Amino acid sequence: MSIKAFELVPAIERIKLMSDKARTQEDTKNLFDNLKKCIFVLLDRMSGYMWQKFIHRNHFVVHYTIEEKTSTSGKTVFHSDKQGHKYLAVKKPINQLKAASALNRIMVLCDNTLILLNMFDLEPIVSGAKIKGVTCFCINENPAYGNPFSVEICVALKKKQLQFYTVTEDRLVHIRDISVSEPAVALGLDGSFVCVALSSQYCMINFETAHIQDLFPFDGEQNKPLILRISREEFLLSGPSALGMFVTSDGISQRPPLQWSENLINQHQKQAIPFQGGTYLGNFDGRLFIASGKEIYSLVPVAWEKQIYRRFQQQAAFIEFSQQNFDEARELFKDGQVDVQEVISLYPKLLPTNTSFTRSIQPLHEIADINQLCRGQDSLLTDYKTFLRLYLEDIRGTKEAIGFKQEIDIALLKLYAEVNSPELIPLIAVDTGCDLKDCVDWLEKYNRYHALALLYKYHSENDKALHIWTRLVNGEIKDEAFPGLQFVIEYLSNLTDHELVWKYVDWILEKDPENGVKIFTERPPNEPQSERLRPDIVIDYLHRFPKAVITYLEFLVFQKKMEKEKYHTHLAVLYLDSVLQLMKTNNIKKEEIDIARSKLRHMLQISNLYRVQLILGKAKEQEMHAECAILYGKLEEHDKALRILVHKLKDFGGAENYCIVNSQGKDPSYRKRLFHALLSVYLDPSYEHKENLVKPAILQILPENWSVNLLSQFLNRNVRKSLNTCRTTRIELCNRAFGDSSFVRYPNGVVTHVHCAKNKHICPVTGKLFSTKRS
Amino acid sequence: MHLVKITTVQTLEKDLKVIILGDYAVGKTAFICRYIEGKFKTQEPTIGAAFFLKQWGPYNIAVWDTAGGERYTGLSSFYCRNAGAAILAYDMSNSMGMKLDLMTPESRDITLEEGKKLARELNENIDISKLPSDPYFETSSLNGQHVNEVFEFIFQHCLPLTEAQRKAAFEKNSGTVELTEKDSTKKSCCSK
Ligand SMILES: Nc1nc2c(ncn2[C@@H]2O[C@H](COP(=O)(O)OP(=O)(O)OP(=O)(O)O)[C@@H](O)[C@H]2O)c(=O)[nH]1
Ligand SMILES: [Mg+2]
Numbered sequence A: 001m002s003i004k005a006f007e008l009v010p011a012i013e014r015i016k017l018m019s020d021k022a023r024t025q026e027d028t029k030n031l032f033d034n035l036k037k038c039i040f041v042l043l044d045r046m047s048g049y050m051w052q053k054f055i056h057r058n059h060f061v062v063h064y065t066i067e068e069k070t071s072t073s074g075k076t077v078f079h080s081d082k083q084g085h086k087y088l089a090v091k092k093p094i095n096q097l098k099a100a101s102a103l104n105r106i107m108v109l110c111d112n113t114l115i116l117l118n119m120f121d122l123e124p125i126v127s128g129a130k131i132k133g134v135t136c137f138c139i140n141e142n143p144a145y146g147n148p149f150s151v152e153i154c155v156a157l158k159k160k161q162l163q164f165y166t167v168t169e170d171r172l173v174h175i176r177d178i179s180v181s182e183p184a185v186a187l188g189l190d191g192s193f194v195c196v197a198l199s200s201q202y203c204m205i206n207f208e209t210a211h212i213q214d215l216f217p218f219d220g221e222q223n224k225p226l227i228l229r230i231s232r233e234e235f236l237l238s239g240p241s242a243l244g245m246f247v248t249s250d251g252i253s254q255r256p257p258l259q260w261s262e263n264l265i266n267q268h269q270k271q272a273i274p275f276q277g278g279t280y281l282g283n284f285d286g287r288l289f290i291a292s293g294k295e296i297y298s299l300v301p302v303a304w305e306k307q308i309y310r311r312f313q314q315q316a317a318f319i320e321f322s323q324q325n326f327d328e329a330r331e332l333f334k335d336g337q338v339d340v341q342e343v344i345s346l347y348p349k350l351l352p353t354n355t356s357f358t359r360s361i362q363p364l365h366e367i368a369d370i371n372q373l374c375r376g377q378d379s380l381l382t383d384y385k386t387f388l389r390l391y392l393e394d395i396r397g398t399k400e401a402i403g404f405k406q407e408i409d410i411a412l413l414k415l416y417a418e419v420n421s422p423e424l425i426p427l428i429a430v431d432t433g434c435d436l437k438d439c440v441d442w443l444e445k446y447n448r449y450h451a452l453a454l455l456y457k458y459h460s461e462n463d464k465a466l467h468i469w470t471r472l473v474n475g476e477i478k479d480e481a482f483p484g485l486q487f488v489i490e491y492l493s494n495l496t497d498h499e500l501v502w503k504y505v506d507w508i509l510e511k512d513p514e515n516g517v518k519i520f521t522e523r524p525p526n527e528p529q530s531e532r533l534r535p536d537i538v539i540d541y542l543h544r545f546p547k548a549v550i551t552y553l554e555f556l557v558f559q560k561k562m563e564k565e566k567y568h569t570h571l572a573v574l575y576l577d578s579v580l581q582l583m584k585t586n587n588i589k590k591e592e593i594d595i596a597r598s599k600l601r602h603m604l605q606i607s608n609l610y611r612v613q614l615i616l617g618k619a620k621e622q623e624m625h626a627e628c629a630i631l632y633g634k635l636e637e638h639d640k641a642l643r644i645l646v647h648k649l650k651d652f653g654g655a656e657n658y659c660i661v662n663s664q665g666k667d668p669s670y671r672k673r674l675f676h677a678l679l680s681v682y683l684d685p686s687y688e689h690k691e692n693l694v695k696p697a698i699l700q701i702l703p704e705n706w707s708v709n710l711l712s713q714f715l716n717r718n719v720r721k722s723l724n725t726c727r728t729t730r731i732e733l734c735n736r737a738f739g740d741s742s743f744v745r746y747p748n749g750v751v752t753h754v755h756c757a758k759n760k761h762i763c764p765v766t767g768k769l770f771s772t773k774r775s
Numbered sequence B: 001m002h003l004v005k006i007t008t009v010q011t012l013e014k015d016l017k018v019i020i021l022g023d024y025a026v027g028k029t030a031f032i033c034r035y036i037e038g039k040f041k042t043q044e045p046t047i048g049a050a051f052f053l054k055q056w057g058p059y060n061i062a063v064w065d066t067a068g069g070e071r072y073t074g075l076s077s078f079y080c081r082n083a084g085a086a087i088l089a090y091d092m093s094n095s096m097g098m099k100l101d102l103m104t105p106e107s108r109d110i111t112l113e114e115g116k117k118l119a120r121e122l123n124e125n126i127d128i129s130k131l132p133s134d135p136y137f138e139t140s141s142l143n144g145q146h147v148n149e150v151f152e153f154i155f156q157h158c159l160p161l162t163e164a165q166r167k168a169a170f171e172k173n174s175g176t177v178e179l180t181e182k183d184s185t186k187k188s189c190c191s192k
Helices: A016-021 A025-037 A259-269 A303-322 A325-333 A339-343 A370-374 A378-395 A405-420 A424-429 A436-445 A448-459 A462-473 A485-493 A498-511 A535-542 A546-559 A563-586 A589-608 A613-619 A625-634 A638-648 A650-660 A669-685 A696-700 A710-730 B029-039 B070-080 B112-122 B145-160 B163-172 B174-191
Strands: A011-012 A050-057 A058-070 A074-089 A095-101 A105-110 A114-119 A130-132 A132-137 A153-156 A163-169 A171-181 A184-190 A195-196 A201-206 A213-219 A227-231 A233-236 A244-248 A280-284 A289-291 A297-301 A743-745 A749-751 B001-004 B016-022 B051-058 B057-067 B085-089
Touching: A016 A424, A095 A132, A095 B085, A105 A132, A114 A132, A132 A184, A153 A184, A171 A201, A171 A448, A171 A535, A184 A233, A184 A244, A195 A233, A303 A325, A325 A378, A339 A378, A339 A405, A370 A378, A405 A424, A405 A436, A424 A448, A436 A448, A448 A462, A462 A485, A462 A498, A485 A498, A535 A546, A535 B057, A563 A589, A563 A613, A589 A625, A589 B070, A613 A625, A625 A638, A625 A650, A638 A669, A650 A669, B016 B029, B016 B070, B016 B145, B029 B057, B029 B145, B051 B070, B057 B070, B057 B145, B070 B085
Parallel strands: B016 B057, B016 B085
Antiparallel strands: A011 A297, A050 A058, A058 A074, A095 A105, A105 A114, A114 A130, A132 A153, A153 A163, A163 A171, A184 A195, A195 A201, A201 A213, A227 A233, A233 A244, A280 A289, A289 A297, A743 A749, B001 B085, B051 B057
């Protein structure tokens, strides 16, 4: 019975009205005095919600068109346009105004006289039909006679009498009179019944039989009686203590009273608009308008009214539902704000088992469940389930779903599981309302094991989740939604319960050591250190899986950049071992060994932390020159290293590179020293070279900014030495080496082979002519 | 403390309408709440009226709770219209509330005999001798004493169920298991 606060929406603002208003000071003042008598009249419901409204104040009738819109924020706003206004030539203000749209007439009660006006020009009708001595009148919205060309009305006369008329375009046809004990102050009509507020009590009168039934008394001093026809054969009356009392035409109540006006009164009194103080209440096509004293035109879709309207919508929703008019049903479920549990409860077993839900005390429908509706027709059952799924998906996460997340998600889970929907996994994976209690059995029943494991995971039951995945991997159970071992590895690599990680590591690594090691290498970046995952422990454990150890050590050395000699040496040794292993293997492709060796060399080169001697010993044994060169470099035995590069490996580019790499990050003079060393190696005469080593290319390796002075002495010495060697070992003319001990020497110093000295007077190199006299 | 007045008029909408009337704060709402929800809750004064629905075998029963406050007096007779039975509730001792649990022999204002007498007078139009017991009960909503019996008494009178129907109804509804237990108490009372 809790009633929501009222929503007051201004329909026509004060300002607008003021400016529209006749201009005299007098009128402006009167405006406020008479505003309490303003009335909104629904003329027509056009496309959308368009109302024509006539408001009257003083002697004016103003005609507005009002359009209802819903703003983006979901608020109802009204847009009004003034269509015209009419000054009525009457001395008293207007008391009541109603529209008879079908007749294009408006009925105006003024100075106790009821007259008819043309709706469009607001002129009195020609026949001049009128009723005098009227205190109030009312239109029958559920006509007893149902003639479409007339409107039934009831008027209350000052002389304790009610009169019934049918109104045509130009006539008021008197039907009958009924006498009452006191003058009537308010009326409501429906069918053959008129609900009347006399001066101290309400009664219900059947005007066909003239039977009068007393309802209940009211305090006429405090409360102005109000009668609002809310539906066929049902009225809402204002009762004591601001109660809204429901009364049927039979004079009984089928609903508990509403405590509606408490809010209304409070709200209004703050604005000095006492509800009792002669305001007007009107219900038009499910919209309710209240005209009030000062806040000029308040339009109020009043909560209790909405609530009743809502109940009709709700009942209609279930009727549409039972007839498979699903689109209509869905709209009505939403508009009528039907408790989603009411809908879910129609589907056996879809509500959570621990639900405290019971269907509405005043039943909204007579449907037992969908099985009753489907009577064994499977396709219909599917349609009903599809409907529920769409409806729940539609409201999930919206404000309609507030407070029902669990119910909605569990129902969706059950629906999805049944049809193996791809939506099942996303529903469970993030922010789900599904609990374990209900869903475990259901998911098992439909073999949705992966989803079940994910649900366990969501509820931090990791062991249970892993247990299911283990069984899936082992093929004990099947679920095609399960992505495979890789998924479990990823899961473990993110699992913060390290104790639990260990429980499954063995099983994973047996299955797939190469990927399994990712459990250790792909941990979350900011995971806190734990004793259980200390590298030493992991390495010890991984012993059985050689490839996994390497991957793990690579991870420690290269990725985590751990500066521990132990890991570096271990990795270097393992690399070396795998090279040696390959070299021992028969029929192995050379590239494979090359790849393994270059991995080793890369490691040896970039790390400075491994035990060089240990590796060097083995490398020398195996005549792995390139590796030795790097290792000597680490020991700063550059001479040895360069000698290997230049003389053993003839890798001159490598030698140059060596100088650059090994001097990186060091004093510039260090690099000089290295290049000195390299030059010395190149120029070392103790090595026999068939070619001249002092090629321009070698000089090119010398950095440009080195001063020649610095090198001159060295170069001089070496070049001379080298030249000498050349000279003494080569013949200028034919550039061939001496083959025997005999040679020819010309006076200018040119030495040639004997067979090259064709003419002893002419130097074959320079062409110089020597005296033939001397011999 | 409840008197039961039974009439034969029944509404069209519901199979039976039962209404409870009585002065404010005598414990009407607590009494209905004890029956419907099976527990005792401290109640705010009722405003106007309230409405509950109860299943009785194949029938729907509307239980109307009214407000005892003075300003609602005008509404009581209105809400009584079409009721099949009315429960008139009053204080056993006007000084301290009608609650049996609070009752001592000294604090009692209205004797058991007086109560029964009034109940008989109110039900002049029916043959009391055919009823299983006097239409008069002394109850406590706090500990549940005799609460279910009152409703059982009324329902069984207005809408008699066969033994089989009763069994079926109670098996379906766990909330009424309690009621059958109380039922046995009531029967033993009657046989005396
Ligand atoms: N000890 C005791 N207290 C009770 C019992 N029944 C009701 N009360 C208390 O008496 C007070 C009034 O109870 P209500 O159930 O609100 O009385 P009511 O007749 O519904 O009152 P109105 O709604 O104002 O007509 C509450 O504080 C209850 O907790 C009872 O059987 N034993
Ligand atoms: Mg109460």
